[in-house]
Amino acid sequence: xxxxxxxxxxxxxxxxxxxxxxxxxxxxxxxxxxxxxxxxxxxxxxxxxxxxxxxxxxxxxxxxxxxxxxxxxxxxxxxxxxxxxxxxxxxxxxxxxxxxxxxxxxxxxxxxxxxxxxxxxxxxxxxxxxxxxxxxxxxxxxxxxxxxxxxxxxxxxxxxxxxxxxxxxxxxxxxxxxxxxxxxxxxxxxxxxxxxxxxxxxxxxxxxxxxxxxxxxxxxxxxxxxxxxxxxxxxxxxxxxxxxxxxxxxxxxxxxxxxxxxxxxxxxxxxxxxxxxxxxxxxxxxxxxxxxxxxxxxxxxxxxxxxxxxxxxxxxxxxxxxxxxxxxxxxxxxxxxxxxxxxxxxx
Ligand SMILES: Cc1ncc(C[n+]2csc(CCOP(=O)(O)OP(=O)(O)O)c2C)c(N)n1
Ligand code: SF4
Ligand SMILES: [Mg+2]
Numbered sequence: 001x002x003x004x005x006x007x008x009x010x011x012x013x014x015x016x017x018x019x020x021x022x023x024x025x026x027x028x029x030x031x032x033x034x035x036x037x038x039x040x041x042x043x044x045x046x047x048x049x050x051x052x053x054x055x056x057x058x059x060x061x062x063x064x065x066x067x068x069x070x071x072x073x074x075x076x077x078x079x080x081x082x083x084x085x086x087x088x089x090x091x092x093x094x095x096x097x098x099x100x101x102x103x104x105x106x107x108x109x110x111x112x113x114x115x116x117x118x119x120x121x122x123x124x125x126x127x128x129x130x131x132x133x134x135x136x137x138x139x140x141x142x143x144x145x146x147x148x149x150x151x152x153x154x155x156x157x158x159x160x161x162x163x164x165x166x167x168x169x170x171x172x173x174x175x176x177x178x179x180x181x182x183x184x185x186x187x188x189x190x191x192x193x194x195x196x197x198x199x200x201x202x203x204x205x206x207x208x209x210x211x212x213x214x215x216x217x218x219x220x221x222x223x224x225x226x227x228x229x230x231x232x233x234x235x236x237x238x239x240x241x242x243x244x245x246x247x248x249x250x251x252x253x254x255x256x257x258x259x260x261x262x263x264x265x266x267x268x269x270x271x272x273x274x275x276x277x278x279x280x281x282x283x284x285x286x287x288x289x290x291x292x293x294x295x296x297x298x299x300x301x302x303x304x305x306x307x308x309x310x311x312x313x314x315x316x317x318x319x320x321x322x323x324x325x326x327x328x329x330x331x332x333x334x335x336x337x338x339x340x341x342x343x344x345x346x347x
Contacts, residue, residue: 014246015050022047024074028067034186034212035068035134041189042072042103045196049244057100059090061115064141065107065134065212073103084115087122090129091313096325098314101200102129108149109139112167116148119169123176123205125313130199130206133169134186136214137225144217155222169209170304171290174283179204179307181286183300185230186212191301194240194269198303201244203264204312211299235293237278237302241270261306269303280306 012018022043027036046053056076060066062083069078077100081089086104094102111119111133122131137150146154149169150162173181180202184192192210199206211230213219219226224233241258243249245266261269261280271280279285286305293300324332334342 013047013050015052017047017050017053019043019047021053021075022073024069024071027071029064029071030214030216032215033064033140034136034210034214035065036071037186037189038105038132038134038192038210038212039068039071041192041196045193045200046073048193049197049200050246051101051200055099055101057090057093057097057102059086059093059102059104059129061086061106061110062141063107063110063139064214065105065136066110067141068134069103069105076103084110084113085118086110086115087118087127087131091122091125091127094127094129095314095317095319097323098319098321099323102127104129104131106131106133107140107147108133108135108137108169109147112148112169113139116167120172120176123173123178123207125316126177126179126204126310128204128312128314130196130202130208133207133209134212135169135209135225136212136218137166137223138214138218140214140217144214151224154224155220157217157220168290168294169207171287173207174287174290174305177310178207178305179310180206180303181305182206182303183209183211185234185299185301186210187227187230188234188236188301191236191240194242195303197242197244198240198263198267198269198306201242201263201265201267202306203308204310211301230299233297233299235298235300236274237276237280237289237300237304238274239272240302241272243268243270261308264308269306271303278302280304283307 053073053075058069058078060069060080090102090104138144146162148167152165154162170181170183182195184195213227259271280303
């Protein structure tokens with residue numbers, strides 16, 4: 001007698017997609033590279049948030065980090081640009097189609113060395129997109145030279161000491177008006193998940209600096225971007241949880257235990273205090289906290305700053321709701337009569 005075995009039901013998210021719909025190609029990065037963990041978090045977070053992958057556009061520059069968008073969201077749009085020029089490409093694409101959810105992945109070299117000018121203008125504009133910096137303190141792809149985020153006194157494998165002070169991309173982003181600024185560690189799964197999900201819900205630019213060790217060129221003693229350095233020096237500001245808008249939020253919480261920040265789509269960033277009082281809506285306090293941590297050699301992680309009120313670049317430009325890339329010529333080009341009138345006025 002034959003029995004029919006019913007396969008177990010497939011696990012899907014709230015829009016009915018399996019996790020495989022959020023995966024990308026197999027990674028070609030080194031085993032143990034922090035960037036691979038960040039790609040895994042991307043897959044999990046977009047799946048759990050139920051984002052339609054075809055509404056996402058991934059952008060990157062050049063570097064091991066910039067290769068990583070190939071390893072998640074294989075059904076999304078993607079553009080791998082020139083080194084340090086990803087912000088201009090992302091800005092153009094998102095202006096042409098404002099309905100896309102932009103996800104930029106950059107490196108510390110791509111952002112803070114060659115791409116600094118582009119990065120700072122993206123921040124100034126509050127371009128609505130997620131901007132992840134996979135920060136390992138070196139140019140991994142070109143064999144481990146110091147980048148502009150390498151800490152003063154940090155040592156290369158060859159023994160060379162870095163004698164220049166670092167740029168802190170979070171401090172720069174805070175200074176120039178970013179509306180969501182966070183720092184995390186590729187080895188801190190829970191924190192990075194909550195930060196990425198909040199960034200998906202955020203209405204504005206989210207700058208996320210993730211310390212992401214390069215196991216091949218910058219994971220030795222004397223490096224300040226290694227796994228062991230981060231284990232000893234990471235100082236989480238708070239414990240984070242993200243409650244999406246489609247989930248029941250009626251969990252019993254004792255008064256004073258957590259602070260909720262309501263995001264644009266109604267979801268909540270739930271912040272549980274650790275050792276200190278920290279208000280992530282106070283920009284000056286965030287800057288002071290970063291400076292204090294730097295003077296103590298600590299790496300402060302968590303949501304440093306969030307501002308849900310500032311208009312985005314798309315709002316400032318007063319763009320039409322429809323993607324301008326799909327408008328017919330009759331709507332985007334003045335008629336011959338209008339052009340003739342303009343010419344007449346200039347006579
Ligand atoms: C215009 C230009 N200048 C220099 C290079 C060489 N180059 C390729 S990747 C890279 C640095 C990558 O470092 P980072 O952005 O930190 O990425 P990682 O590989 O560390 O993830 C450099 C200098 C290039 N490809 N293009
Ligand atoms: S060289 Fe470094 S940054 Fe590049 S893939 Fe290998 S571990 Fe990652
Ligand atoms: Mg790097």
